[in-house]
Amino acid sequence: MLLIEGRITGLILLIIMAFISIYMALIAERWSPQIRQLAGISVIPELIGRCAELGKPLHFTTGQGGSLAETEVGPQIMAGLSVFNYVARLCVKNGVKLIVSVGQTDTMGLLQEYVRDAYTAEGLPVPDMEEILRFHSRNQFAFISAVSGLMRRELPASNIVIGPIWAESAQLVCSGLEVGAMQLIGTARTSHIPFFAILSDYVLMGEEIYAAGAQLSGDKQTTNTLAAQDVSKFISILLLIIGVVFFTMTGNNFIKNLLGM
């Protein structure tokens, strides 16, 4: 058989999602859905404004460890970079000092480019990158020790963390709390989302960080793919409800068998 057994339903669902995404992107000029503004995204100007008022820097990081090439964390780092592009431009525009803690080796070049573009767009001379982009370590606790120390020395008014974060998450957030920073944390690492939900001021949970990058890009085509994401979620919810109802009422596991085809 040409199609591999056990992967047929996955292929069909993937094709449906791809079709919806591309169709939404193609009709972007004619029609755009009303996208709910994520609270974590709409607060970014406020975070930067706070820094400008208090005359303190803004701290940003895409988390620690991993690389853009890794399946699990690469997309999260990319989401963080999309948000950083927006944050950097806004910081430069408002004259806010930006400090970036870098925990991945392969993002340095991209971050430098975003910073350079931000300053060039405002017609300002590009400053010393060493002062802005500070690579600490790929080691988990070495990174968080460096970030904690940095936050106590620089006393940022706002802290933005978008990307993969591991066990150092609680320490990271509490360092921000201790220096009185307003915090926006976003990650798709489900095991650490509870820390941020409780301790930080704003949180982006799971797939919201992927949506954040699309929303902040301002590109209609990219934003329309968020609608495709929601349609896919509705399909999943529908399958879940049908499966649960059928199994509960009749003991029939046909949805599970269908998905396992």
Next chain:
Amino acid sequence: MSQRSKWFTQEYLNWIIIGLMYITYILPVLFPFSPPLTIGEKATRFYNIVESLPEEPYILMAYDYSPVSYPLFQGLQEAFMKHIYSKNGRVICVAFSADGAMMYQKMEITFGYVWNTKTYGEDYVFLGYIPGGETGLASFLSSIRSVIATDFRGNLIDDLPIMKNIDTCTDFDLVIDCETGTTLGDGFVRQVSTVYKTTLAIACSGGATLEPYYPDQLQANLYPLPQVGAEYETLIKEPGNASAQLGVLFLGALYFILLFIFGNIARIFKRG
């Protein structure tokens, strides 16, 4: 409470809390004790899975944790390997994190009393660190020889008797991943269970996040550590490192429970 004692506790509260914490953790080290233990469902299920493996099973064991977490996994891994050797099994060790390779070497010392009675290359082998995260894992599981040609000691894997009929994930009877923080947990489920349908066990400090996969795609979800390690050691009747930690765990958990209770009581009195 008098003004003076109020000032004392506010000023030195952190020191009091940390000091009490140190006493709580040092006491069971100085005066070891073992609280009674009830075997839980997770340890029992894992024990039954290992018992149901065929004779002379081939196991893939991944070291994906750092030195900080070594005490969490040591008891469980050593007990597991003793259980496997009781069935004349073979253990193929690998690391998908850079620290994992050093953790294997640490285990060569702590588990040396068993491994010294076995033959490297026949009963166990370490293939080294495979970079690339889940992509590296996928590549490794699809064909070991496409990723590495030698083991960690530099021996050609084709020369090792243990690797004679082993090249893909389907050649293993059980895959067990030991990791902290679900770095590769979802990746193992996707690559091992979904693609190859091989029996999978994951020992993870963040095991609660892998609960959705249990027990269909993840046949054994081993947490909380090291408690489940202690239960497993009890099941195979070989108490080890995990069982030795029960006293510390007991008092540590008790300390935090009392801390939360007294924190709230203190708040009520403060408000009063």
Next chain:
Amino acid sequence: MSYFLRRTAPLWLTTIISVYLFINYYFNIGGLQIEQLLLSFAVVITTASLGLGLINLSRSHILRIQRMQKGQWYYSIILLVSMIVTIVAGLFYGADSSEFTLLYDSTVSPLGSTLMSLFIVWLAPGAFRAVRIKNVESTALIITLMIILIGGSPIGSAYLLDSLTISSWLNSVLNAAAQRGLKITIGIGLVILGIRLLSGLEKTYLKGEITE
């Protein structure tokens, strides 16, 4: 570097390889060997990125030493010396040698444990202050926290067996339900992001290279 090499070529390369791997995953086209080769390329590229990290790190710290950056330059010297010693030990003695293991066990291991222990020293006073009953939600949170803590520790196993049952139910029903929801939405987000990458809508990763 020309626009073709910086933008067009990487986009086409990513798309062609991704589409090939995608087709090979779902269809029986006999492309297993090519797939294995491509996956092994990924392993090599990741290894190379470790080397890139080494270069980045060295460059950054050499600059700090050259500029005699206040409060930093001596730490940079320590870092570079440690890095060189570790590399030399690994290359000359081998990563499986007792010398390399001694180096690791005497530095990285205790330092990592020390840094981790700082976490718990901070956690205890923080827990005392933060875990407070303020409203209905925080009460529910604290009760759940206590049940999970008791059930997941030897206390529940020894004396409070009901807590084992309740915490097991909380984990396998409530927690699993919440985690499933998150995992499904994250998976969908990843797929849509992948489609955006392949269709060229997402260009974040194409920007820039290190200059200066």
